[in-house]
Amino acid sequence: MSEHAFNLFLNASGIFLTTQEIRTIKDNFPHANGVNYMLFVAHLRNDITQKRLAAIDHTFAELSGYSETASLSAILNCLAIKQHPHVRSYSKQPERARKDIEEGLRYWSQDGEHLTYQ
Numbered sequence: 404m405s406e407h408a409f410n411l412f413l414n415a416s417g418i419f420l421t422t423q424e425i426r427t428i429k430d431n432f433p434h435a436n437g438v439n440y441m442l443f444v445a446h447l448r449n450d451i452t453q454k455r456l457a458a459i460d461h462t463f464a465e466l467s468g469y470s471e472t473a474s475l476s477a478i479l480n481c482l483a484i485k486q487h488p489h490v491r492s493y494s495k496q497p498e499r500a501r502k503d504i505e506e507g508l509r510y511w512s513q514d515g516e517h518l519t520y521q
Contacts, residue, residue: 406437417507
């Protein structure tokens with residue numbers, strides 16, 4: 404996957420990285436055309452510690468009121484958008500960063516309003 408396509412994919416997923424972070428991923432997961440996506444994802448899946456998984460579980464439980472689904476509005480209301488890397492680097496306005504995250508979350512939502520924990 405090209406570096407540009409990889410970055411677009413991450414952005415659509417609500418993940419926003421700096422140019423240096425993308426370059427580091429490319430350097431660590433090289434492919435003839437840019438980023439070895441499959442190796443990158445396999446690495447992510449294998450490197451999530453039990454402590455991190457527990458934090459994800461707890462956060463989702465809190466946001467969803469301990470149900471299997473959480474509303475996108477609840478998630479978006481918890482964002483510390485001023486801490487977003489592109490907002491902090493002044494390469495993106497807070498409103499645009501929030502909209503990008505919202506679009507990424509809606510992509511993974513089955514009904515456009517909720518996320519289901521899987």
